Amino acid sequence: MSTGCFACRHSEKPIRARMRVLVKRAGSDRLHAPLRRSANQSLRRGARKREHMNFGFSEEQELLRAEVRKFLDQNAALEEVRRIVETPEGFDRNLWNRAAELGWVGLTMPEENGGMGLGLVTLLVVLEETGRSLFPSPLISTVLAAKAIERLGSTDQRARWLPGLADGSKIATFALLEESDNLAPEGISLAAKRDGDVTLLSGRKLYVPDAGSADLFVVAFRSGSGPEDVSLAVLEKGASGTTASDFPAMDLTKRLGKLELAGARVADDAILGEPGTAWPSIRWLIDLGAALVTAEAVGAAEGALELTRDFAKERTQFDSPIGRFQGVKHPLAEMYVDIESYKSLTYYAFWALDEDEPDASLAVSRAKVYASESFPEAGILGVQLHGAVGFTWEYDIQLYLKRAKWLRPMFGDADYHYHRIAAVGGL
Amino acid sequence: MDFQLTPEEEAFRDDVRAFLDENLPAEEDREPLFMLEWTRKVREQRWVGFSWPREVGGGGGSIMQQVILKEEMAKRNAPQLGSCFMGLAWVGPSIIQYGSEEQKKKYIPEILDGAYQWCTGYSEPDSGSDLASLKCKCVREGDEYVINGQKTWTSIAMWSKMIILLVRTETEVEHKHDGITCLLVAMDDPGVEVRPIRNMAGGAIFAEVFFTDVRVPLENRLGEEGQGWQVTLSALANERSSISEVYGLRSKMEELKELARRTVRAGCPAIENPSIRRRIQRADIRVEAMRLNGLRFITKQLKGQPLGSETSINKLHRASLEIEIGELAMEIAGSASTLTRGADEAPDGGSWAQVALSWPDVVIGGGTPNIQRNIIAERILGLPKD
Known part of the structure; x- marks a missing residue:
C-alpha cells in the first residue's frame, strides 16, 4: 500500500465501521472504484471514474486482508487452532462473535438485512486468510446458506433470517448431499409429503458442513417426479423430527455431519421460491460453494508452502540446509507455480461470479479442478519434505494435508468439474 | 478487481478493430502480395515497435494498449508485426536504453523496417545455464576491440546481418558477472564463421559462430565496458x-x-x-x-x-x-x-x-x-x- 487512503487507518475501529465509512463514500469521487462498485449496485454500471484494468485488490481490500491476518495471528495461531478443534463444537464461539462484529460474516449480505452489501471479491480476501491459518469456523457454511436465502427468498424471508446470520448470532448451513453423494438433481431424493398446509420431510442429508452447530439448515428436497423438480426449505434446529450431528472426520478444522429428518414439518413460508424451481439456484450455490472452498484452499496451500519452505531452510543434512538441494527446492518451486496458477483462476472466478459473467461457472470449475488436484499433492509433498517428523501429530504440516484431503470432494471433486467444463465449455 | 476497459482504451480497441477489418483479409484470402502491403501499413500505424518511445520511431503505446493490440491481433491470427524478431524483442530495447545517439539513429529504424535480421551471441559451449561464466575473449587494441572465441546455439545466425554479442573484456574479476561487455558486430566482418547445427527435427535453425581476430570499432560497444551483464539482464527483463x-x-x-x-x-x-x-x-x-x-x-x-x-x-x-x-x-x-x-x-x-x-x-x-x-x-x- 503506497499512500494513506483514509484517516482512520491506524485507529482501533473495527473493519466493519471502516468499511461503512468507505461504503458511504461510494458517491464521492475518490478512487475506490472496485470497492465502491461492489458496495453500491446502483453505481455498478454508472459513470464512475476508473483508473485501468486491475486484476488485483483495492487498497481497502488489502487493508482488510492485513486486519484479518493480524486478528488471526493474534487469536488463532495453529496452537490455538489445535485447542479449538478438540472442543465439542469444533470452533470458538467467542472468536466467531468477534469475527462477525468485524463484519466477516455479513460482508456479502444485503445492507437492508444487516449486512455490508460488499462483493464476493472482498470476501475472497477474508477467505484466503482464514484458509492460510486453518481458522475453524462455520463462515463458509453460513455465507452459502445466506446466499440461498438472499437469492430465492422473499423480502419477508430475508428479513426473518438474514439479520441473525449477518451478526453471527445464528449459524446456518446448506444441506444438499445424500447417500448418493451426487451433485446432480437426481441426487436429491429426500421425500416430501403434503400434510394439510405443511410439508413433511423424511430422509437423511449427509456431508452437511457444520451440521452439529447449525441453527438453520437450507435443505434441498424433491418436490415432484420431474428430473429437476427440487425445492429448498429453511429448517430450524431442534424442530420436531430433526436430528443433526457431526461425523468424526479427517480434517478436524472442518466439521461435516448429517441431518436426519423424520416427518420434519415445513410451513409454506419456510420454502424458498416457487416449489419445484430451485435447481438453477442450487446449481449456482454449488458453484459458489466450490469457489468459497477454493479461495480458502489458495490461502491454505500458501500456508503449507511457507511452512515447508521454512523447514527446508532450517533443517540441515549432509552439512547443508536441505533447501539448497534441487531435489527439495524444485518441487517447492513447482508447488509455487501451481498455487499461483489456481490463485489466478480463483480470483477470476470470484470476479466472474460477482459480475454474473457468462463464463462464471466455467471459471469456478477450472479453479476447483486445479486446486482439487494440486493442493493434495502439495500437502503430500509438504509431509514428505519434512521427512519423518512430517508424519507426527506434533508437526503442523499434517493439518494442511488434511485440509487438502477435505477440499478434494467438497462441492465437486476434479472429476465432477472436468465433466462440468466439458458440458459447459462444449468439448 | 476490474477487467473493464476505460473509455479511452475502448476507443483504442475500436480503432484497432477497424484497422484490422479494413486491412486484414481472412486467412485463406491472404494473397502472396498481401504481406508486403501489411508490412508497410502496420509500420505506418507505428504498430511495429509499438511499446517503444515515439521519438525513436516506436508507437509509444501504453501497457494496456499493447495488451489490447496483441489480443486483437491474436484473435484474428494476424501476421507478426515487423520481421526482425530478435531486434524487436531485445536488441532494440537494449539499444534504446543503453545505446549512443549514433547507435539509435543507425540501428533502430532498420530494426523497425525489418531491413535485416539480428542474432544473439550469448551461449557458449561451456556457458549455457551458467551464462555469466562466458569466456569469449575480447582485447582492446587502440580504437578497436579484437575478438577471439566461440558462441553456440545462436539462432538464425546464418541468416543474420548483425549479432548482439557478449564478450569477456576482463578475466581477473572477483565476480564472474563483472568484466563482460556487450558489442554489436556485423556478421560479414572478416574472421566471423558460421556453422549451422542440425537439430533433432532435421532442420537447422541455430548455429555455432566462431570469431578469429575479429576487429570491431570501439563505437560498436553497447553500454560501458564491463557493463554487459547489466545490459543483458535489462534486455531479458524486457x-x-x-x-x-x-x-x-x-x-x-x-x-x-x-x-x-x-x-x-x-x-x-x-x-x-x-x-x-x-x-x-x-x-x-x-x-x-x-x-x-x-x-x-x-x-x-x-x-x-x-x-x-x-x-x-x-x-x-x-x-x-x-x-x-x-x-x-x-x-x-x-x-x-x-x-x-x-x-x-x-x-x-x-x-x-x-x-x-x-x-x-x-x-x-x-x-x-x-x-x-x-x-x-x-x-x-x-x-x-x-
Whole structure:
C-alpha cells in the first residue's frame, strides 16, 4: 500500500465501521472504484471514474486482508487452532462473535438485512486468510446458506433470517448431499409429503458442513417426479423430527455431519421460491460453494508452502540446509507455480461470479479442478519434505494435508468439474 | 478487481478493430502480395515497435494498449508485426536504453523496417545455464576491440546481418558477472564463421559462430565496458505478460482438438476417449491459468512495479504445454503420428511429428525449466543458492 487512503487507518475501529465509512463514500469521487462498485449496485454500471484494468485488490481490500491476518495471528495461531478443534463444537464461539462484529460474516449480505452489501471479491480476501491459518469456523457454511436465502427468498424471508446470520448470532448451513453423494438433481431424493398446509420431510442429508452447530439448515428436497423438480426449505434446529450431528472426520478444522429428518414439518413460508424451481439456484450455490472452498484452499496451500519452505531452510543434512538441494527446492518451486496458477483462476472466478459473467461457472470449475488436484499433492509433498517428523501429530504440516484431503470432494471433486467444463465449455 | 476497459482504451480497441477489418483479409484470402502491403501499413500505424518511445520511431503505446493490440491481433491470427524478431524483442530495447545517439539513429529504424535480421551471441559451449561464466575473449587494441572465441546455439545466425554479442573484456574479476561487455558486430566482418547445427527435427535453425581476430570499432560497444551483464539482464527483463504465447498455445490446442475430432480410433473419434479428453482439459486449464497469470503480471506493471522472477511461472507452464501438446497429438493420432512430411498418411502433412520434436526451441532456449525452478526457489521462496 503506497499512500494513506483514509484517516482512520491506524485507529482501533473495527473493519466493519471502516468499511461503512468507505461504503458511504461510494458517491464521492475518490478512487475506490472496485470497492465502491461492489458496495453500491446502483453505481455498478454508472459513470464512475476508473483508473485501468486491475486484476488485483483495492487498497481497502488489502487493508482488510492485513486486519484479518493480524486478528488471526493474534487469536488463532495453529496452537490455538489445535485447542479449538478438540472442543465439542469444533470452533470458538467467542472468536466467531468477534469475527462477525468485524463484519466477516455479513460482508456479502444485503445492507437492508444487516449486512455490508460488499462483493464476493472482498470476501475472497477474508477467505484466503482464514484458509492460510486453518481458522475453524462455520463462515463458509453460513455465507452459502445466506446466499440461498438472499437469492430465492422473499423480502419477508430475508428479513426473518438474514439479520441473525449477518451478526453471527445464528449459524446456518446448506444441506444438499445424500447417500448418493451426487451433485446432480437426481441426487436429491429426500421425500416430501403434503400434510394439510405443511410439508413433511423424511430422509437423511449427509456431508452437511457444520451440521452439529447449525441453527438453520437450507435443505434441498424433491418436490415432484420431474428430473429437476427440487425445492429448498429453511429448517430450524431442534424442530420436531430433526436430528443433526457431526461425523468424526479427517480434517478436524472442518466439521461435516448429517441431518436426519423424520416427518420434519415445513410451513409454506419456510420454502424458498416457487416449489419445484430451485435447481438453477442450487446449481449456482454449488458453484459458489466450490469457489468459497477454493479461495480458502489458495490461502491454505500458501500456508503449507511457507511452512515447508521454512523447514527446508532450517533443517540441515549432509552439512547443508536441505533447501539448497534441487531435489527439495524444485518441487517447492513447482508447488509455487501451481498455487499461483489456481490463485489466478480463483480470483477470476470470484470476479466472474460477482459480475454474473457468462463464463462464471466455467471459471469456478477450472479453479476447483486445479486446486482439487494440486493442493493434495502439495500437502503430500509438504509431509514428505519434512521427512519423518512430517508424519507426527506434533508437526503442523499434517493439518494442511488434511485440509487438502477435505477440499478434494467438497462441492465437486476434479472429476465432477472436468465433466462440468466439458458440458459447459462444449468439448 | 476490474477487467473493464476505460473509455479511452475502448476507443483504442475500436480503432484497432477497424484497422484490422479494413486491412486484414481472412486467412485463406491472404494473397502472396498481401504481406508486403501489411508490412508497410502496420509500420505506418507505428504498430511495429509499438511499446517503444515515439521519438525513436516506436508507437509509444501504453501497457494496456499493447495488451489490447496483441489480443486483437491474436484473435484474428494476424501476421507478426515487423520481421526482425530478435531486434524487436531485445536488441532494440537494449539499444534504446543503453545505446549512443549514433547507435539509435543507425540501428533502430532498420530494426523497425525489418531491413535485416539480428542474432544473439550469448551461449557458449561451456556457458549455457551458467551464462555469466562466458569466456569469449575480447582485447582492446587502440580504437578497436579484437575478438577471439566461440558462441553456440545462436539462432538464425546464418541468416543474420548483425549479432548482439557478449564478450569477456576482463578475466581477473572477483565476480564472474563483472568484466563482460556487450558489442554489436556485423556478421560479414572478416574472421566471423558460421556453422549451422542440425537439430533433432532435421532442420537447422541455430548455429555455432566462431570469431578469429575479429576487429570491431570501439563505437560498436553497447553500454560501458564491463557493463554487459547489466545490459543483458535489462534486455531479458524486457519480459512481457506472455499474452502472445497464450494465444499461440490456444490456437495449437484448437488444432489439437480438431485432430482429435476427426481421428477415428477403434471405431470412435479420439475426442470421445476419456483419457484423451482429460488430458486436453488439463492442458486447456493451464493455458487459461497462464492467461490469468499474465493479467496479474500486467496489473503489477500498471501499478508501476517491474516484473521480476514471477515470469518464470508462465515459462514453466509453457515448457510443459509445448511438450504435452506434441505427446498428446501422438496419443491421438497413433501410428500415423510418427510419419513425417512426404508421407500421404501423415496427419496434417506431418506437422505434428514436427511439433513433437521442436519443443526444445522453446523449452531450452531462454533458460531451461530447471533454471526457472532455481529462479523461483531462490529469488521468490528465498531458499539457499546451490
